[in-house]
Amino acid sequence: MELTLNILGAIATIVLAFIVGMSYGGIVRKITARIHNRMGPPWYQNFIDAFKLIGKTTAINHGIMQHFGPAFVMVSSIVSLMFIPILNNGGWFTNLNFDGDLIFLIYIMVFGPLGMALGAGQTGNPNSAIGVTRGLSQMVGFEIPWVMALVALMIQFDTTSVTGLMEAQHETGRWMMFTSPFAFIAAVLAMLGMFRYSPFDIVGAPTELASGPVSENGGKYLFTMMSSGSIFAFVKLTLYVDLFMGGADNLIILVLKTFALYMVPVLYGIVSPRYRTEQSIKFFWGWPTFFGFIAILYAVFV
Amino acid sequence: MIYLIFVIFLGGAALTWLSGKIHPILRDVVFLASLIVPSVLFYMNVEVGQTVSFSLIGYKLSWGINYLGYLFSYIVVGLGVLAGFYAIPAMKGKKNLGFFYSNFVLSIMSMLGILFSRDLISFFIFWEIMTWSSYLMVVFQGKDVQKVGIKYFVFSAIGAYAMLMAIVIIYSLNQSMMISDLVSSFASFDPTMQWLIPILLLVGFGVKSAMMPLHVWASGSYSHAPMAYTSIFSGALSKMGIYGMVIVMVSLVPIIPEGFWLRETIAWLGAITAVGGTLWAVAQDDAKKLLAYSSVAQLGYIIVGVAVGTPLAMLAALFMAVMHGLFKGALFMVTGAVERQTGTSNFTEVTGLIRKMPWTFLAALMSIIALAGIPPLGGFVGKWMLYESLIGSSHYILVIVIFFSSTAAFLYCYKFLFGFFLGQEEKEWAHVKEAPAMMVVPMLLLAFGTFVLGAFPGLILDPINAGMQEMGFASTQGKYWEMSMLFNEWGDQIMLQPILYAIIAVFAFFAIFLTIKGFKKTRYVTTKDISSSGEVPLEHENLTFSVNFFQPFLRTVEPLMKRQIDKYYNEFGRGMEALFDFTRRVYTGNGQTYALYAVIFIVILLMFKNTLFGL
Numbered sequence: 001m002e003l004t005l006n007i008l009g010a011i012a013t014i015v016l017a018f019i020v021g022m023s024y025g026g027i028v029r030k031i032t033a034r035i036h037n038r039m040g041p042p043w044y045q046n047f048i049d050a051f052k053l054i055g056k057t058t059a060i061n062h063g064i065m066q067h068f069g070p071a072f073v074m075v076s077s078i079v080s081l082m083f084i085p086i087l088n089n090g091g092w093f094t095n096l097n098f099d100g101d102l103i104f105l106i107y108i109m110v111f112g113p114l115g116m117a118l119g120a121g122q123t124g125n126p127n128s129a130i131g132v133t134r135g136l137s138q139m140v141g142f143e144i145p146w147v148m149a150l151v152a153l154m155i156q157f158d159t160t161s162v163t164g165l166m167e168a169q170h171e172t173g174r175w176m177m178f179t180s181p182f183a184f185i186a187a188v189l190a191m192l193g194m195f196r197y198s199p200f201d202i203v204g205a206p207t208e209l210a211s212g213p214v215s216e217n218g219g220k221y222l223f224t225m226m227s228s229g230s231i232f233a234f235v236k237l238t239l240y241v242d243l244f245m246g247g248a249d250n251l252i253i254l255v256l257k258t259f260a261l262y263m264v265p266v267l268y269g270i271v272s273p274r275y276r277t278e279q280s281i282k283f284f285w286g287w288p289t290f291f292g293f294i295a296i297l298y299a300v301f302v
Numbered sequence: 303m304i305y306l307i308f309v310i311f312l313g314g315a316a317l318t319w320l321s322g323k324i325h326p327i328l329r330d331v332v333f334l335a336s337l338i339v340p341s342v343l344f345y346m347n348v349e350v351g352q353t354v355s356f357s358l359i360g361y362k363l364s365w366g367i368n369y370l371g372y373l374f375s376y377i378v379v380g381l382g383v384l385a386g387f388y389a390i391p392a393m394k395g396k397k398n399l400g401f402f403y404s405n406f407v408l409s410i411m412s413m414l415g416i417l418f419s420r421d422l423i424s425f426f427i428f429w430e431i432m433t434w435s436s437y438l439m440v441v442f443q444g445k446d447v448q449k450v451g452i453k454y455f456v457f458s459a460i461g462a463y464a465m466l467m468a469i470v471i472i473y474s475l476n477q478s479m480m481i482s483d484l485v486s487s488f489a490s491f492d493p494t495m496q497w498l499i500p501i502l503l504l505v506g507f508g509v510k511s512a513m514m515p516l517h518v519w520a521s522g523s524y525s526h527a528p529m530a531y532t533s534i535f536s537g538a539l540s541k542m543g544i545y546g547m548v549i550v551m552v553s554l555v556p557i558i559p560e561g562f563w564l565r566e567t568i569a570w571l572g573a574i575t576a577v578g579g580t581l582w583a584v585a586q587d588d589a590k591k592l593l594a595y596s597s598v599a600q601l602g603y604i605i606v607g608v609a610v611g612t613p614l615a616m617l618a619a620l621f622m623a624v625m626h627g628l629f630k631g632a633l634f635m636v637t638g639a640v641e642r643q644t645g646t647s648n649f650t651e652v653t654g655l656i657r658k659m660p661w662t663f664l665a666a667l668m669s670i671i672a673l674a675g676i677p678p679l680g681g682f683v684g685k686w687m688l689y690e691s692l693i694g695s696s697h698y699i700l701v702i703v704i705f706f707s708s709t710a711a712f713l714y715c716y717k718f719l720f721g722f723f724l725g726q727e728e729k730e731w732a733h734v735k736e737a738p739a740m741m742v743v744p745m746l747l748l749a750f751g752t753f754v755l756g757a758f759p760g761l762i763l764d765p766i767n768a769g770m771q772e773m774g775f776a777s778t779q780g781k782y783w784e785m786s787m788l789f790n791e792w793g794d795q796i797m798l799q800p801i802l803y804a805i806i807a808v809f810a811f812f813a814i815f816l817t818i819k820g821f822k823k824t825r826y827v828t829t830k831d832i833s834s835s836g837e838v839p840l841e842h843e844n845l846t847f848s849v850n851f852f853q854p855f856l857r858t859v860e861p862l863m864k865r866q867i868d869k870y871y872n873e874f875g876r877g878m879e880a881l882f883d884f885t886r887r888v889y890t891g892n893g894q895t896y897a898l899y900a901v902i903f904i905v906i907l908l909m910f911k912n913t914l915f916g917l
Contacts, residue, residue: 057823058823058824059824059825060824060825060826060827060831061824061825061826061827062826062827062829063656063657063826064656064660065656065724067816067817068813068816070812070816071808071809071812071813071815071816072809074808074809074812075805075808075809075812078804078808079801079804079805079808082804096797096800096801096804098795099795099796099797099800099801100796100797100801101790101794101795101796103685103686103689103690104677104682104686104796104801107675107676107677107682107685107686108676108677108801110674110676110712111676111677114671114674114676114712114715114716117716117720118667118716118719118724121716121719121720121723121724121725122656122724122725122829123829123832124654124724124725124726124727124828124829124830124832124845125829125832125833125845126726126845126846126847129720129724129725129847130847132716132720133713133716133851133852133854133855134854136712136713136716136852136855137713137852137854137855137858139709139712140706140709140710140712140713140855143705143706143709144702144705144706144709147702147705148702151693151698151701151702154693155693155696155698158792159792159794160690160693160790160792160794161794161795164792164794210833215832215833216832216833220815220816221816224812224815224816276854277854277855277858278854278855278857278858281854281855281858282858285858292702296698296699296702300698
């Protein structure tokens with residue numbers, strides 16, 4: 001009985017993440033279009049795209065690794081979703097929140113990109129492989145400030161678990177973006193790379209790489225990748241809200257907070273041209289890493 | 303019984319060589335028997351704590367195994383036997399095989415001997431046998447002996463002299479060669495010696511474990527030895543350095559007043575090793591070189607753990623030592639298999655083997671996931687414990703450096719998999735077949751080992767815990783780990799089983815989702831049948847992407863890679879050469895010049911006789 005309830009809770013979480021993530025994607029398309037002075041698609045366009053893709057028959061495959069690549073990507077999104085507290089009191093969405101910690105999350109989040117990279121590799125499309133090498137290089141860039149921010153939080157509150165950090169915020173009654181401001185700055189700057197909007201959209205780079213790693217995928221493959229991407233966006237936003245903005249007591253607050261946070265990379269991206277790979281890495285090793293250092297110093301001495 | 307094991311090893315080594323002259327199959331059988339029989343005898347009959355002693359020219363020697371040695375024996379024997387099976391098909395058709403196999407057996411024997419040694423003399427003797435047998439393997443293929451062999455030889459000699467010097471000092475102070483006597487009387491030595499002895503020993507061990515700045519031999523030697531041997535060279539032999547380092551770091555260094563600084567220095571050297579090794583691995587185009595540098599980097603993590611030395615860090619280091627044996631052993635075997643089937647191990651030449659060598663790919667994939675430290679495989683457990691221990695022991699900058707290194711490791715991980723197995727399939731490699739089963743099965747077993755340890759790290763953490771308790775740590779079971787749970791110093795936990803089940807469940811669901819009504823109906827298309835920006839690439843167009851694979855990244859880290867210790871050594875070597883050249887010029891071989899020297903010498907004597915002799 002308990003197992004059934006747990007599985008139902010997990011499915012509810014996945015559905016929630018899927019819907020929220022997909023809607024955000026649609027809304028972002030709309031916002032981008034309005035800023036570009038276009039009409040843009042309706043906010044539910046992503047759902048239409050997704051269901052169109054799932055309805056299509058796939059005619060070709062490029063071999064076993066390409067076939068299972070999207071499943072790897074999905075593992076990363078859904079398993080990391082299971083370990084992230086959605087709401088402050090858990091409730092239906094508790095899942096596996098207490099079984100893993102931040103360092104585990106950092107590593108499981110890499111599982112997907114690596115699976116995607118392997119899948120993209122087998123297609124033999126040179127653009128895919130170039131996209132992957134760019135993505136991995138950029139990851140080395142933004143993971144440094146991101147981990148620095150996390151380490152700063154960990155040493156400030158003597159815990160490495162997300163739930164522990166949320167409790168710490170509950171006790172002090174202040175959000176961590178105020179109690180450890182430099183960590184927040186470093187983490188937000190790292191987030192710009194994590195979401196891969198301009199100027200950090202070097203992986204997909206529509207005009208150079210013809211969407212990079214996801215090219216050669218259509219139908220169900222693309223549907224899985226697309227929904228995984230939406231879920232993953234939700235995961236990352238919720239993690240940021242949990243860590244820095246005191247979590248959320250109910251779904252409405254969660255949606256408001258995540259959306260506000262989401263606008264940072266989106267709006268910064270719309271008005272920025274694309275970096276080259278080395279510029280992108282150097283960006284992350286500049287100010288964001290500096291703020292990361294300050295955050296660690298702040299956590300140790302203050 | 304202990305004698306018997308070593309007698310069988312030695313006799314086996316000799317017999318292997320001799321039987322090779324009769325018939326190759328006999329030689330192979332004798333070779334495997336001389337690996338397996340003593341290993342079985344060892345695990346069946348030798349118990350921890352059992353010792354034998356005898357005297358050799360007046361010195362008491364003592365052999366016996368302790369829990370720490372028992373832990374390392376898993377790496378040595380397990381990897382040794384698997385690599386032995388692998389070696390037979392891998393080395394088929396090469397020359398001088400009798401020599402190779404007997405060296406192989408001698409290496410395994412010497413490593414086991416090191417673990418058995420309870421006194422410094424037999425430790426040193428076995429250490430030298432190990433060095434010599436591995437040196438002969440490095441020069442076995444006869445390529446670049448001057449450059450690579452000499453480098454390994456020189457550094458091994460430096461390490462050996464340092465160790466010998468330490469042993470002589472210890473004997474002169476202590477009048478005993480037993481390791482236990484050294485540990486018990488170390489506190490009474492005077493402070494200079496307390497610093498000198500560990501440093502000299504660490505130089506000796508640091509050479510074998512490829513610690514910065516003693517690592518420069520590693521890339522060449524690992525890539526020049528035959529791959530069947532490199533899997534134990536990197537997987538097991540380097541762990542002997544770690545074994546020695548653990549003893550020094552745990553038993554001697556805490557006694558030194560201000561020994562804290564030595565720990566920190568070693569930890570930072572380990573971290574720099576890790577970063578440097580990783581960056582150089584990313585830059586390599588040859589799989590052997592890539593794995594060699596990656597070994598250097600991985601050993602760097604282990605050194606960091608050993609040097610930091612909190613219980614959790616020590617657990618992490620020893621766990622990673624076992625893991626490194628598993629996955630790096632497998633990866634070198636994969637490289638050997640690819641090299642055997644295609645004739646090259648260069649990423650810029652060979653691509654797209656996944657459909658030709660699927661089982662090799664599977665072994666490579668699992669080992670790479672373990673190497674990268676991605677859950678649910680075992681590499682993650684070691685990485686997790688290392689990070690937690692560094693954060694818990696206030697090494698905040700160190701943890702960032704280590705994290706940088708292990709994130710950058712994803713780059714070479716992908717390069718390895720992509721370079722060999724993915725990418726465009728070329729006509730040139732259309733004929734390639736899967737490697738023989740005797741090569742594939744050992745790799746798959748090793749890769750499977752990383753999977754088991756990822757779900758149940760307790761299996762190996764238990765012997766690690768026994769070894770640590772013997773060295774004076776409190777029991778860590780229940781505090782830091784259970785069979786499939788991990789805890790950090792603050793009590794945060796990782797439950798590995800739910801993670802594994804969640805991953806399997808999600809993967810299975812989507813694998814079925816993608817496959818149902820899909821895979822069978824879909825048609826496989828070649829790697830030329832792609833959307834290349836809307837154009838269909840022609841048959842002769844080359845779309846392989848393997849040259850300058852991570853160029854943008856390497857451009858970014860160029861300043862870090864400019865400083866290379868190798869250059870300084872070469873500079874130093876050239877300086878010495880110039881000095882020797884000058885000395886050589888003094889000896890002209892001309893009688894008159896020598897007469898002139900004699901006259902000058904006498905004149906100097908006469909001029910300074912007052913000051914020199916007080917006349």
